[in-house]
């Protein structure tokens with residue numbers, strides 16, 4: 001069998017297990033914060049999987065989860081979900097998100 005080199009793809013587990021802001025691993029069972037964000041009307045983000053990498057600033061990327069159609073986040077009207085290790089990280093991320101022209105609204109929740 002030939003070994004195929006695969007580009008490392010981020011999975012949903014990756015996105016759920018690391019902080020979207022500081023990149024720290026979030027230990028299982030620990031308290032997790034999340035931010036739900038909405039895109040401005042008319043903004044469509046192409047994605048093949050349920051995780052996307054969002055360039056927040058030229059130097060910082062965050063993993064964002066695209067909620068499935070039947071998820072609670074989607075029902076709440078969110079297009080994106082960020083997982084965070086602490087409230088501080090959530091506040092920092094939110095501050096940057098608010099400056100994104102595509103983001104309409106973002107809300108921090110535990």
Ligand SMILES: [Zn+2]
Nearest residue numbers: 019022085089
């Ligand atoms: Zn963090």
